[in-house]
Amino acid sequence: MQHLLASGLGNPSSIHGSGQAARHxxxxxxxxxxxxxxxxxxxxxFTSGATEANALAWQSVSRVGTGTxxxxxxxxxxxxxxxxEAESKGWQVVRLSLxxxxxLHLHELPPSWEFASALMVSNELGLRLPVEELxxxxxxxxxxxxxxxxxxxxxxxxKALDADFISLSAHKIGGPSGVGALVVNDGVELxxxxxxxxxxxxxxxxxxxxxxxxxxxxxxxxxxxxxAMDRVRKLRxxxxxxxxxxxxxxxxxxxxxxxxxxxxSCLSVAFLGIDAADLVMGLxxxxxxxxxGSACSSGTLQPxxxxxxxxxxxxxxxxxxxxxxxxxxxxxxTEQDVEHALRGLKxxxxxxxxxx
Amino acid sequence: MSKSRITQDVRxxxxxxxxxxxxxxxxxxxxxxxxxxxxxxxxxxxxYDVIGLTARLxxxxxxxxxRAGSCCAPEDARDAKGVAAQLxxxxxxxxxxxxxxxxxxxxxxxxxxxxxxPNPCVACNRSLKFDRLLKRALSLxxxxxxxxxxxxxxxDDGGRPRLRRGMDRGKDQAYFLYPLPAVQARLxxxxxxxxxxxxxxxxxxxxxxxVAQKAExxxxxxxxxxxxxxxxxxxxxxxxxxxxxxxxxxxxxxxxLAKFTVGQRRGLGLPGGSSVRYVVDKKADGTVIVGDxxxxxxxxxxxQGYNPVTGAMPKVGERFGLQVRHRGKAIxxxxxxxxxxxxxxxxxxxxxxxxxxxxxxxxxxxRVIGGGTIEHVTRASEA
Numbered sequence: 069m070q071h072l073l074a075s076g077l078g079n080p081s082s083i084h085g086s087g088q089a090a091r092h093x094x095x096x097x098x099x100x101x102x103x104x105x106x107x108x109x110x111x112x113x114f115t116s117g118a119t120e121a122n123a124l125a126w127q128s129v130s131r132v133g134t135g136t137x138x139x140x141x142x143x144x145x146x147x148x149x150x151x152x153e154a155e156s157k158g159w160q161v162v163r164l165s166l167x168x169x170x171x172l173h174l175h176e177l178p179p180s181w182e183f184a185s186a187l188m189v190s191n192e193l194g195l196r197l198p199v200e201e202l203x204x205x206x207x208x209x210x211x212x213x214x215x216x217x218x219x220x221x222x223x224x225x226x227k228a229l230d231a232d233f234i235s236l237s238a239h240k241i242g243g244p245s246g247v248g249a250l251v252v253n254d255g256v257e258l259x260x261x262x263x264x265x266x267x268x269x270x271x272x273x274x275x276x277x278x279x280x281x282x283x284x285x286x287x288x289x290x291x292x293x294x295x296a297m298d299r300v301r302k303l304r305x306x307x308x309x310x311x312x313x314x315x316x317x318x319x320x321x322x323x324x325x326x327x328x329x330x331x332x333s334c335l336s337v338a339f340l341g342i343d344a345a346d347l348v349m350g351l352x353x354x355x356x357x358x359x360x361g362s363a364c365s366s367g368t369l370q371p372x373x374x375x376x377x378x379x380x381x382x383x384x385x386x387x388x389x390x391x392x393x394x395x396x397x398x399x400x401x402t403e404q405d406v407e408h409a410l411r412g413l414k415x416x417x418x419x420x421x422x423x424x
Numbered sequence: 425m426s427k428s429r430i431t432q433d434v435r436x437x438x439x440x441x442x443x444x445x446x447x448x449x450x451x452x453x454x455x456x457x458x459x460x461x462x463x464x465x466x467x468x469x470x471x472y473d474v475i476g477l478t479a480r481l482x483x484x485x486x487x488x489x490x491r492a493g494s495c496c497a498p499e500d501a502r503d504a505k506g507v508a509a510q511l512x513x514x515x516x517x518x519x520x521x522x523x524x525x526x527x528x529x530x531x532x533x534x535x536x537x538x539x540x541x542p543n544p545c546v547a548c549n550r551s552l553k554f555d556r557l558l559k560r561a562l563s564l565x566x567x568x569x570x571x572x573x574x575x576x577x578x579x580d581d582g583g584r585p586r587l588r589r590g591m592d593r594g595k596d597q598a599y600f601l602y603p604l605p606a607v608q609a610r611l612x613x614x615x616x617x618x619x620x621x622x623x624x625x626x627x628x629x630x631x632x633x634x635v636a637q638k639a640e641x642x643x644x645x646x647x648x649x650x651x652x653x654x655x656x657x658x659x660x661x662x663x664x665x666x667x668x669x670x671x672x673x674x675x676x677x678x679x680x681l682a683k684f685t686v687g688q689r690r691g692l693g694l695p696g697g698s699s700v701r702y703v704v705d706k707k708a709d710g711t712v713i714v715g716d717x718x719x720x721x722x723x724x725x726x727x728q729g730y731n732p733v734t735g736a737m738p739k740v741g742e743r744f745g746l747q748v749r750h751r752g753k754a755i756x757x758x759x760x761x762x763x764x765x766x767x768x769x770x771x772x773x774x775x776x777x778x779x780x781x782x783x784x785x786x787x788x789x790x791r792v793i794g795g796g797t798i799e800h801v802t803r804a805s806e807a
Contacts (some may be wrong), residue, residue: 346563349516353475353564419563 097284107226118218121250123233125148135182189219194337196335222293243286247279296399301332310410350416438470441615446471451561456500459572476515506770527551538708540781550603576617585609589790592620602795656682665710687777721804722776727796745787
């Protein structure tokens with residue numbers, strides 16, 4: 069990216085020299101991203117991020133006619149909204165539920181369906197969904213399969229992943245924000261969201277060259293990131309133990325889940341009787357960035373529908389969802405970070421408890 | 425005077441208002457308007473560790489065009505966030521929609537329904553600003569919470585909270601602040617109390633705030649540009665009823681009790697006659713009682729849920745200034761009876777009408793002694 073900034077940027081679609089140089093960088097990045105999922109570079113369509121990639125996949129399928137689409141109750145809000153939109157256009161949408169132990173209820177599949185879309189790794193839980201199995205069954209139906217692999221990239225080796233559409237995002241692997249890709253299998257027809265010639269007419273608009281190059285470069289580091297996941301899991305586990313020993317009543321979601329079912333980089337904990345927004349703000353003040361629920365347009369937090377779905381206890385569902393925070397860890401984190409986070413949590417919880 | 429000298433003086437002045445050394449963590453309740461934005465900017469300038477807090481209180485209806493001069497609407501939260509981003513301090517939006525519905529909007533509707541004239545700003549100060557926002561501020565490690573209210577707050581020689589009218593009498597908000605609890609008072613700061621609106625706009629310009637020219641918020645925030653009566657009608661919540669004279673004569677019907685408030689003269693929809701008629705009283709069943717101006721005269725009124733801002737309940741026979749509506753003049757009045765949280769007040773100067781549900785606030789000169797919700801108004805004509 070630095071080299072590119074220093075040399076001046078051309079438009080990859082231009083005929084002149086700097087345009088051709090830009091084209092070189094663009095195609096190089098495309099090959100780098102393609103290597104991450106072991107597909108031919110021509111299958112990679114660059115987008116503004118996974119949200120656009122998801123929309124490109126969904127709308128390619130749902131824009132004409134109607135049919136049955138399968139998705140899950142634990143999708144990222146982007147796909148949830150696309151599913152709602154397809155439903156409003158006459159599609160029948162079946163949303164598979166999840167057991168409290170993290171198993172996707174495949175027995176809820178309808179007799180037949182045309183399209184299935186499931187995230188590979190839950191952004192809120194770090195849970196791995198059985199997308200391979202869902203993809204196989206969808207193909208058996210003659211349907212198309214989409215997976216949002218945003219959270220899987222950099223945590224799991226995706227070279228063996230086979231799907232008709234795969235959404236990816238750069239900023240989850242240390243790349244820049246505002247760039248992503250949709251990987252489209254050969255032979256699958258993609259309908260652009262708006263007309264134009266870039267990206268083989270599939271995604272019009274001058275390419276975000278700097279972002280794309282950054283995305284490609286970040287993909288070069290994927291093996292290192294994936295190799296670090298064992299260490300990340302240990303950090304996560306020691307954070308979980310530390311939180312359980314804080315002396316505040318809390319409930320860990322997907323506790324004792326089969327380690328093979330999750331990435332080990334995410335911890336989701338409900339503090340009962342505490343508003344997660346208070347913890348997010350309190351920890352931010354202490355220099356620790358965590359998440360809770362889903363941020364709405366004005367910046368307030370709504371209790372997560374994904375967490376609400378996981379809680380079987382109807383009476384406590386809202387309270388648990390409202391008190392749930394999510395701490396994500398990555399290869400950048402250290403033991404000191406875990407200690408810092410535990411100290412910050414203790415300080416914030418003490419302040420909140422004293423105010424009652 | 426040189427610019428740096430002005431800045432130095434302002435910093436000193438700001439620190440005097442806050443009473444904490446620079447570097448201390450101070451939270452600011454930000455509505456997204458000019459006043460609270462200037463408070464935040466002055467605090468940043470004076471070297472405080474500022475945290476901006478904006479409460480999201482309600483949803484703007486999807487069909488409603490964003491309007492100038494609103495407060496605490498989603499777009500105002502974005503303005504507040506913009507100021508924070510511009511000046512580089514942390515800012516959080518708090519979702520208080522549920523508590524606002526339960527503690528402000530709900531009672532507002534109930535009050536109109538039962539023949540009162542509610543004051544939602546008082547309820548909002550009581551439950552949102554002095555309670556929830558303050559708690560949030562403290563939970564974030566702030567030492568005090570500053571707001572953009574035009575009122576002066578400090579302590580008297582005995583250490584009791586001293587809440588006084590804002591220096592800018594045109595902007596003064598002391599009337600709305602009477603629910604201030606004595607304990608919380610020492611944790612709140614109103615730095616604009618000693619400034620005029622012109623001063624505040626000048627600061628906004630000097631500090632380069634984007635909101636410097638933003639319109640004033642004057643309406644009831646969640647009601648917006650609508651008349652409260654139309655808003656109530658849209659909620660489907662308000663009874664119609666009869667207009668009757670003091671002697672019980674039926675004069676006509678009306679379709680919306682929220683169209684009327686005690687002391688109102690216009691819009692009664694009565695055929696013109698020789699005497700000018702006023703709304704004298706409203707009943708929970710929708711009945712509106714109409715009479716001549718003399719009938720408005722108040723003999724006594726009760727202040728329910730009286731909060732002694734100074735920390736001490738007034739004694740029988742003590743005399744204070746009594747203000748019964750925003751921008752209303754304080755008139756001399758005497759405490760007639762005191763019981764748990766209820767004060768009976770007798771105006772000594774003529775008081776022509778007091779609406780149940782409005783705030784009744786006692787002043788000594790410009791100092792707020794305490795206040796409560798007006799209940800049980802006895803008219804001189806019935807006494």
